[in-house]
Amino acid sequence: MESIDDAAAGNWGGGGRLTVDLGALARNWRTLADRAGGAETAAAVKGDAYGIGLAEAVPALAKAGCRTYFVALPQEGIQLRTLAPAATIYVLNGLIPGTATLLAESALQPVLGSLAEIDEWAAYKAAGGDGRAALHVDTGMNRLGVTLDEAAGLADRAEALGLSLVMSHLACADQPDHPLNAAQLAAFGTAARFFPALPASLANSAGLHLSPDYHFDLVRPGIALYGGRFGDAFAALEPVVCAEARIVQVRQVGVGQSVGYGATQHVTRPSRIAILSAGYADGYHRQASSSDGAAGASAFLHGRRAPLVGRISMDLLAIDVTDIPEAQRGDHAELFGPNIPVDEVAAHAGTIGYELLTSLGKRYRRHYLGGA
Template identity: 55%
Template sequence: MTETLSPPRPTRLTISTEAIVANRRAVAAKCAASVEVAGVVKADGYGTGGPQAAVAMAADGARTFFVAHVGEGIDVRAALTAAGWTQARIFVLNGLLPGTEETLAAHGLAPVLGSLPEIEDWAAFGRDQDLPLPCAIHVDTGMNRHGLSLEEARALAARPDLVAASGADLVMSHLACADEPKHPLNALQLARFKSIRGLFPDISASLANSAGVFLGPEYHFDLVRPGIALYGGAIVSGQPSPMRPVVGLEATILQVRDVPHGESVGYGARQTVRRTSRLAVLSVGYADGFHRTASGADSAPGGSGHLAGHRVPIVGRISMDLLMVDVTDVPGAARGDRVELIGPHVSLQEVAKAMGTIDYEVLTSLGRRYQRVRV
């Protein structure tokens, strides 16, 4: 069944909810039956639609989800409730902003608390409500981004009354280099997290993100938090993704034009055609999240698309709403044809490499001007 999510537009983004569910199952297959597999649906489900992804995974058995912001959590909660999944847990990774306690509680959202002041404020709010409200405690084990220091975690463990009042039902940390399996920081973070886990023996523990799952069962603990793996992204740096692709991107040809040998193409005249060429103008640009770093130039090739069995390289600088591809070798290429920019012939990883970035940024940059089709 195909559901059209927006009016027809010249560029189409296809999202496979079935593939998201299959990818979560593939992650679960790496884990013991006792390990819960959550779904990270922050950044609007990595650009694929966070509420829709959460509902699909809930229907397949997921009961815990992670978002970054309160607003994301409200949207996911509404979608899950409408679909009948009222008991799902939703953790808000970016913590407790002052004054948001009532909003979190009203929508059944659990903040991930990474500082003692946050924990004290959340515990105080719970006392005012005459019951502890759930949360997670984030401990920094080596990323130096978010979370209690090891010393602060030990100080918290020495205050069991505060831990109980906070309602904490998960202690977690985040791996910095899990996509590099041999990086020494992985083992160091694991050892540190084991020591912290021992301070909170009655609370569930979570360390592994997508790549952490693939480091092995000692990293899994009670709950794993796959994100990019759910959406078809690469797991190990520099290696193809073992997951099913989730998104496909096609752009419509607006015009096919002949360009004489020696003429330049696009803003800045960065690329000159080396033969008399037929160029197709596509209705997609950097305003749609197709970054201009994938532009073609005389000094270096850019990205490419696929049309009718042929690679079609991007020529010249990508502009806000348009880009050009070389269709000289594609017989019959015409206005109205659709060029694949992400799909079975042009992987997400290839596009990210052409843009000089990572899968995450490509996915989360995909804009709102696409016709979004969920299949």
């Protein structure tokens, strides 16, 4: 007799399923590489490759031609190193005290963003350490990075510090007309001139689309790779993730009756309500709920949209399938994907697509389509 564990790879699984199109991921990288012109195109794969799975994303990106990656944390870099032995890997969140030798052992390059980090790295190098590192210069975001004056003071120490890259980060690139973009570009141009022998990197997904002036030597897209929106002025690339939830029950609800916790929404016609086996424990945010006063997000099945009804709970949510008579128990409805953009759901939840992707729960049954 088949066990639940054995059947998990088939039709049992969880309440939700996640389809990740690694071919779309690779095509998105190639599209961005074409746009980058002569600049090298890296990939930001922090947050478990924006929630889609580092172990699956990196081989697909590597096969497409990507050779440089950015992670946030050392443990992400250590995992990535096993997947891409020859890749260049930068750790964006800098140098954790006492870890210089450990990073170097995995050929991970910390992005040094303060004088304290630089002093510790300099002591490691003076003691014979052979690791490499990047320098982060703050050009107006006021988050990480040394000041322009501090960068100028480090210009003649680049070789001794083993610097391989100078970089900064744009704060408002998703708003092309924001004046901070031009100000940061000018400031970073100054910083890059302090280190003429080093490659320079400024552009994220949106920055890559501002103008070639922002490209420098290396661009490092993130959300654009995964099909998310990276600014109102720019069209998203191919969707990579499709999240679906299974219908566990279809029920009749009479006029004036409420659906879900808090009785926040009442139906205004005799309705067929489908209950889906997914909720905020699966990363589908409660704020995307619907109520009498405000429509929430929608799902998609059998070629049509089905609006959410009432509050999203931990494991369940409700959709109105009155106009989709073929909807039945066992069907799967798209929560976001090619028909319901992830950023549309995020807008209903008062957040951004990044947060939905990186919040994907562990209960989805994942299926990966072919890579590059």
